[in-house]
Amino acid sequence: MKIKRFGVAAIALAAAGALTLSGCTSGSPESTGEAGASTAVITTNSTEPQNPLIPTNTNEVGGGLIVDNIFAGLVYYDAEGAVHNEVAESIETEDSQTYTIKIKPDQTFTNGEPVTAESFVNAWNYGAALDNAQLSSYFFESIEGFSYDENVEEMSGLTVVDDLTFEVKLSQPESDFPLRLGYSAFAPLPDAAWEDIEAFGENPIGNGPYMFDGEGAWAHNERIDLVVNPDYDGPRAPQNGGLDVILYADLDAAYADLQGGNVDVLQDLPESALATFETEFEGRSVNQPAAANATITIPARLPHFDGDEGKLRRAAISHAINREEITEVIYSGTRTPAKDFTSPVIAGYSEDIPGSEVLEFDVDAAKDLWAQADAIAPWDGSFQLAYNADGPNQGWVDAVANQLKNNLGIEAAGAPVPTFAELRTAVTDRTIQTPFRTGWQGDYPSLSNFLAPIFGTDAGSNDGDYSSPEFDALMSEGLGAADVEAGIESFQQAQEILFEDLPAIPLWYTNTAGAWGEQVENVEFGWNTVPLYHQITKSE
Amino acid sequence: MAGYIVRRVLQAIPVLLGTTFLIYFMVFALPGDPVVALFGEKTPPPQVVEQLRERYNLDKPFIVQYLIFLGNIFRGDLGVSFSGQPVADILAQTFPVTLRLAALSTFFLMVGGIGVGLISGLRKGGVFDASALVVSLIFISLPIFVVAFVAQYVFAIQLGWFRTTVGVGAPWQDLILPALVLATASFAQIVRLTRASVIETEGQDFVRTAASKGLSRNRIVPVHILRNSLIPVVTYLAVDFGTLMVGAVVTEGIFNVPGVGRTVYQAIIRGENPTVVAFVTVMVLIYLVVNLLIDLLYAVLDPRIRYAK
Amino acid sequence: MPSNVNTRPDQQHFVAPIEETPLVAIDAVKTEGKPTNLWTDGWRDVRGRPMFWISAALIVLVVIVALFPGWFTQVPPNNDCQLANSNAGPTDGHPLGFTKQGCDIYSRIIHGTSTSLSVGLIVTFLVAFLGIVFGAFAGFYGGWLDSVLSRLGDIFFSIPYILAAVVVMSVLSQYANVWVISIAIGIFAWPATARVLRAEILRVKNADFVMASTALGVSSFRILLRHVLPNSIAPVIVITTISLASAIVAEATLSFLGVGLPSSTMSWGNDISAAQNDLRTAPQTLILPSIALSVTVLSFIMLGEVIRDALDPKARAQR
Numbered sequence A: 001m002k003i004k005r006f007g008v009a010a011i012a013l014a015a016a017g018a019l020t021l022s023g024c025t026s027g028s029p030e031s032t033g034e035a036g037a038s039t040a041v042i043t044t045n046s047t048e049p050q051n052p053l054i055p056t057n058t059n060e061v062g063g064g065l066i067v068d069n070i071f072a073g074l075v076y077y078d079a080e081g082a083v084h085n086e087v088a089e090s091i092e093t094e095d096s097q098t099y100t101i102k103i104k105p106d107q108t109f110t111n112g113e114p115v116t117a118e119s120f121v122n123a124w125n126y127g128a129a130l131d132n133a134q135l136s137s138y139f140f141e142s143i144e145g146f147s148y149d150e151n152v153e154e155m156s157g158l159t160v161v162d163d164l165t166f167e168v169k170l171s172q173p174e175s176d177f178p179l180r181l182g183y184s185a186f187a188p189l190p191d192a193a194w195e196d197i198e199a200f201g202e203n204p205i206g207n208g209p210y211m212f213d214g215e216g217a218w219a220h221n222e223r224i225d226l227v228v229n230p231d232y233d234g235p236r237a238p239q240n241g242g243l244d245v246i247l248y249a250d251l252d253a254a255y256a257d258l259q260g261g262n263v264d265v266l267q268d269l270p271e272s273a274l275a276t277f278e279t280e281f282e283g284r285s286v287n288q289p290a291a292a293n294a295t296i297t298i299p300a301r302l303p304h305f306d307g308d309e310g311k312l313r314r315a316a317i318s319h320a321i322n323r324e325e326i327t328e329v330i331y332s333g334t335r336t337p338a339k340d341f342t343s344p345v346i347a348g349y350s351e352d353i354p355g356s357e358v359l360e361f362d363v364d365a366a367k368d369l370w371a372q373a374d375a376i377a378p379w380d381g382s383f384q385l386a387y388n389a390d391g392p393n394q395g396w397v398d399a400v401a402n403q404l405k406n407n408l409g410i411e412a413a414g415a416p417v418p419t420f421a422e423l424r425t426a427v428t429d430r431t432i433q434t435p436f437r438t439g440w441q442g443d444y445p446s447l448s449n450f451l452a453p454i455f456g457t458d459a460g461s462n463d464g465d466y467s468s469p470e471f472d473a474l475m476s477e478g479l480g481a482a483d484v485e486a487g488i489e490s491f492q493q494a495q496e497i498l499f500e501d502l503p504a505i506p507l508w509y510t511n512t513a514g515a516w517g518e519q520v521e522n523v524e525f526g527w528n529t530v531p532l533y534h535q536i537t538k539s540e
Numbered sequence B: 001m002a003g004y005i006v007r008r009v010l011q012a013i014p015v016l017l018g019t020t021f022l023i024y025f026m027v028f029a030l031p032g033d034p035v036v037a038l039f040g041e042k043t044p045p046p047q048v049v050e051q052l053r054e055r056y057n058l059d060k061p062f063i064v065q066y067l068i069f070l071g072n073i074f075r076g077d078l079g080v081s082f083s084g085q086p087v088a089d090i091l092a093q094t095f096p097v098t099l100r101l102a103a104l105s106t107f108f109l110m111v112g113g114i115g116v117g118l119i120s121g122l123r124k125g126g127v128f129d130a131s132a133l134v135v136s137l138i139f140i141s142l143p144i145f146v147v148a149f150v151a152q153y154v155f156a157i158q159l160g161w162f163r164t165t166v167g168v169g170a171p172w173q174d175l176i177l178p179a180l181v182l183a184t185a186s187f188a189q190i191v192r193l194t195r196a197s198v199i200e201t202e203g204q205d206f207v208r209t210a211a212s213k214g215l216s217r218n219r220i221v222p223v224h225i226l227r228n229s230l231i232p233v234v235t236y237l238a239v240d241f242g243t244l245m246v247g248a249v250v251t252e253g254i255f256n257v258p259g260v261g262r263t264v265y266q267a268i269i270r271g272e273n274p275t276v277v278a279f280v281t282v283m284v285l286i287y288l289v290v291n292l293l294i295d296l297l298y299a300v301l302d303p304r305i306r307y308a309k
Numbered sequence C: 001m002p003s004n005v006n007t008r009p010d011q012q013h014f015v016a017p018i019e020e021t022p023l024v025a026i027d028a029v030k031t032e033g034k035p036t037n038l039w040t041d042g043w044r045d046v047r048g049r050p051m052f053w054i055s056a057a058l059i060v061l062v063v064i065v066a067l068f069p070g071w072f073t074q075v076p077p078n079n080d081c082q083l084a085n086s087n088a089g090p091t092d093g094h095p096l097g098f099t100k101q102g103c104d105i106y107s108r109i110i111h112g113t114s115t116s117l118s119v120g121l122i123v124t125f126l127v128a129f130l131g132i133v134f135g136a137f138a139g140f141y142g143g144w145l146d147s148v149l150s151r152l153g154d155i156f157f158s159i160p161y162i163l164a165a166v167v168v169m170s171v172l173s174q175y176a177n178v179w180v181i182s183i184a185i186g187i188f189a190w191p192a193t194a195r196v197l198r199a200e201i202l203r204v205k206n207a208d209f210v211m212a213s214t215a216l217g218v219s220s221f222r223i224l225l226r227h228v229l230p231n232s233i234a235p236v237i238v239i240t241t242i243s244l245a246s247a248i249v250a251e252a253t254l255s256f257l258g259v260g261l262p263s264s265t266m267s268w269g270n271d272i273s274a275a276q277n278d279l280r281t282a283p284q285t286l287i288l289p290s291i292a293l294s295v296t297v298l299s300f301i302m303l304g305e306v307i308r309d310a311l312d313p314k315a316r317a318q319r
Helices: A016-021 A061-070 A117-128 A197-202 A251-259 A307-320 A323-329 A363-376 A394-408 A420-428 A447-455 A469-479 A484-501 B002-029 B046-055 B062-074 B087-122 B127-141 B144-158 B172-202 B205-212 B217-247 B249-254 B260-270 B273-301 C009-015 C022-027 C038-047 C050-067 C105-141 C143-158 C161-171 C178-186 C190-204 C208-215 C220-232 C234-256 C268-274 C284-311 C313-318
Strands: A041-046 A075-077 A083-085 A088-093 A098-103 A158-162 A165-169 A210-212 A223-228 A242-247 A285-297 A335-337 A382-388 A411-417 A436-441 A504-516
Touching: A041 A061, A041 A251, A061 A210, A061 A223, A061 A242, A083 A088, A098 A117, A117 A158, A117 A165, A251 B144, A251 B249, A307 A363, A307 A394, A307 A504, A323 A335, A323 A394, A323 A504, A363 A394, A382 A394, A382 A420, A394 A411, A411 A420, A420 A436, A420 B260, A436 A447, A436 A504, A447 A469, A447 A484, A469 A484, B002 B062, B002 B273, B002 C143, B002 C161, B062 B273, B087 B127, B087 B172, B087 B217, B087 B260, B087 B273, B127 B172, B127 C234, B127 C284, B144 B172, B144 B249, B172 B217, B172 B249, B172 C234, B172 C284, B205 B217, B217 B273, B217 C143, B217 C190, B217 C234, B249 B260, B260 B273, B260 C161, B273 C143, B273 C190, C038 C284, C050 C105, C050 C284, C105 C143, C105 C178, C105 C190, C105 C220, C105 C234, C105 C268, C105 C284, C143 C190, C161 C178, C161 C234, C178 C234, C190 C220, C190 C234, C208 C220, C220 C234, C234 C268, C234 C284, C268 C284
Parallel strands: A041 A242, A382 A411, A382 A436
Antiparallel strands: A075 A083, A088 A098, A098 A165, A158 A165, A210 A223, A223 A242, A285 A436, A285 A504, A335 A504
């Protein structure tokens, strides 16, 4: 997951269909080296990477944008989130547990080193080892030999067969493993990285479509200049001359620069522009659901929220929230009311899962359910919803609180927590005594990524301590299926259980909301909410 | 005089120790674990959190952390940020920019604020005086966000007189607009202070004496009235200079100035103790120097003020 | 007198015979009148000024609104906020329209008066008190006392306000009320006032009338209180009346950062912050509470002005 804290949580993604409607078509992502590729440099906005640019230590959008563009992994995701081979020649498995991965020959890093099976295996072992304390180490936890309790230098599940082939053995079958391989944590690293990994993080050497414009291309807090990697020979061949990433602390500044013509593509919008950007940049903007959602988590350990009473109250709260109205008024339509626990851009998404009626706004049902809960144990006190005040949350939290007040007739208010760190610490320590906001942005385009890590018994991000053996069984069934397609049905059945129990109340999907200037064309936003920069062209 | 300066420099030592201790403690006391926040909405594996806490010395008791930090400072090592950048580099990168911005803003305040205040004071109760009051009131009751936003929209986007945000290297010409916006925040104080001081000075005997000597207004106003009115104004400007150094978070954000304000703010929010403490330490130093200079300037503005040996 | 110098009409008097100048009055001292006093003189002076009555009336009005909001509006400020009314214009019974959350703006301004005015006044008094005590002693006595007090001020001033406020308010979050907020703001704001007063006292303490009092054997504390302070107070009045506005805005910043008053507490600052993102689409939601703030501050500035004039015998004589 890429963390986004200071900006508006909306980032970048659009289905190709919408772009066609808005007149911004793009060539097939597979098309490479088209004649007429422009040489002009694209300027865009981002935030200062919060960690050194080591793929396994990059877990937020600022660093993710750079890593994704200077590294090429085994596979990459197109705009719709479909997976295509990039460095991989083939990824094969018979049992969804052991994968044989062959990579393309003659691939090089920008320092001339060849990309080999070792490049992947060493990078993954580094990322997984406890002593290295990499922020994305959990991506390797399903590989056999991974451990949180001791430092494992070389995981037993990774075997190099020859220069261009390696084998991955998982500790259990997981059919969506190939889907994950496009995430930045799975990028290869050259041997040069091991000489001084800290220095490498400052001036990384990759194998992607772009590369650093010389030593020190990262001017901290100001910009990162990327130029085209002339040796890149893959499906993401740049159609422009490079990428100047301007680092903003405040999206209002970035928006002003787009208006002032200093920025070509804005992958994110400030709250103050949400109501106006679509008219101001007519035909040059995007607003589509993305692979991210917002939820309210109400742990069962809180008074009045356990057992049957809790189920009734959570359902009542869900019915009492008018999602349409909040997304329209507070977010000017840059959020899409939720119909499930995942996201509409994920393959297998359905808005008609049995039980999803609980997400419909229905004051009478809400009052009725709340009264039933009161019959079990009368409600007292005030409903508080905790959020971090250093992010743009106050607007929607106040709106939700007002709706609960008006529709359930109870006291309700937002409970601001000054910093994200404080909120997350209280959530992680289980010291938080109120319901709290949660959200998830997909790591890779798979239904299970939105379900297993959050609702699985004892799963890493199960902040509400939800546990349902039925749910767990269905998830295992889905992951053990022959392929991703075959698993979808089990995942949807698992969501039916979630709708019953509502361990988290889905609110809305975060939309991609971005805009661009007149001089650029072929702007398309990827499933992971970031524009596909390599295919943007710019008139000079 | 030299003795006075030496004494003031020596006083800086306890002030620095006191401030770093206080700041370190404050950041330490901030609720929330900065390491947990590094993982975003995802709940991190506890073992990895332990590992990271150890790396950043966050697992040690407060006083040990502070002493390690202090020891490192004496060795010239200010530590590294979470992004792996040496704090010394961040200091070297951001302070010049903010100093320029603060200096420019102070310059505008001196010219605009003192000028308007002087005219207001000399023509007390007139139309100019009243309009100056209204304008400075508007600036003070609107959040600086609004002033910055409107100034950027009108002067940069619509009229194109300035670049919308500050470009690479933060050149002077790009800093003009943010400096003007920053100046509006203290404009009211400077105008009112100058005005009050001018009115008071104008009633002083030496001004009447000068007038009775037949000196022209052109000489009385700058030499007698203005010079003798400047002490409170200059003091306030110095105080304000300190505020401008670190308090410009919003303006720096809107104009994308890679300065001290937003760096410190982000470091506070992220719980990056070494960064916050290093910045505040430099801030204190600047503040002490500016105050010393101002105290010396008093003697120039008013020869009656003398400092004991 | 050289003829090429521009002379003012009143300068003629200096060459007038002594009987035509006010100096003649010095020979005839009235002994039956009550002794004059700075404060009674001041009051007599103030009574005659329309500006005093206007500002006083405004302040009384604001205070009444703060104490009895129910007299001015029947609409509850925080209940029945409907998003359907978001940013809507004035309607019957809602003369100023609605906020983004669909709450009644007029009612929120009326009900926010109490919080904003209290924070403004408490902070202003705190800043004035601490600033005057620290600044007066540092400036008047000088030496080691000056060093200790001034450096203490430096420490307080160097701590970034946001950090200090977040820490103080996080620690005291369960006691977040108007007093705690005001103290958290005021405790880091006084050094500016102290420094300005100290500077002014450094200047004034060398004046002839201070020397004269010293020569007469008046105790030094009495000199400070009776002579130096009244003659140095003008800049402090200016700064504190304006800092009333800064304090009201600072309260909003704290709320915005999540360490202020609970969101169920109405305040002008809170509404101004909340409206920031709608500047493009609904500027009135921001401007209306700003006007309330401006008018209040204006009335205090005007009052401060009148008081300053009244306390300055020279300015009074000039009229």
